[in-house]
Amino acid sequence: MRGWIAAAALFGFSAVVAAAFGAHGVRPEQSTGWQIAAYQQLAHAVVLLALALYGDSGRVLGPAPWLFAAGMLLFSGSIYALVLGGPRWLGPVTPLGGLCLMAGWASLLWLARAR
Numbered sequence: 001m002r003g004w005i006a007a008a009a010l011f012g013f014s015a016v017v018a019a020a021f022g023a024h025g026v027r028p029e030q031s032t033g034w035q036i037a038a039y040q041q042l043a044h045a046v047v048l049l050a051l052a053l054y055g056d057s058g059r060v061l062g063p064a065p066w067l068f069a070a071g072m073l074l075f076s077g078s079i080y081a082l083v084l085g086g087p088r089w090l091g092p093v094t095p096l097g098g099l100c101l102m103a104g105w106a107s108l109l110w111l112a113r114a115r
Contacts, residue, residue, distance in 0.1 A: 004052035004065050011045035011072055018080065030083045037079035041072050044101060048072075051108075064107040071100030 015038050022034035048068050055061040075097025078090045 001052045001056040004048060004055065004061075007065075007069060008045050008049035008052055011041060011048060011069070015039075015042035015045055015076075018076075026083055033079055034083050037076040040101070041076040044068050044072050044104075047104075060111075062107050062111050064104050064111065067100050067104035067107060071097045071102075071104055073097070074100060 018041065019035065019038040022031055022038055026034050048065055051061055051065050051068070055065075074093050078086075078093040078097060081090050082088075082094075
């Protein structure tokens with residue numbers, strides 16, 4: 001589980017850096033999307049940390065940590081890239097990331113049901 005704790009720390013750290021950059025380094029008309037991406041990344045980094053700590057006691061986590069990690073990369077990452085002038089084909093990647101985040105939450109619901 002130390003790998004997931006490290007991943008959560010990296011996602012959390014980079015979300016704070018992204019939020020700070022978004023407050024000072026992007027155009028005002030782009031700041032809302034950037035801040036949404038940073039917020040979602042930070043919120044799900046905390047969830048990933050909680051899952052890692054929960055799994056540290058030998059509990060099975062299922063696909064939830066993988067789904068949250070993929071969701072943060074796809075959702076927030078595509079928004080960051082688009083704001084910075086990335087290719088337009090990244091636009092459809094954003095909802096795929098959102099679906100991964102939703103699937104992560106659904107897998108937690110499934111995990112709770114199985115207990």
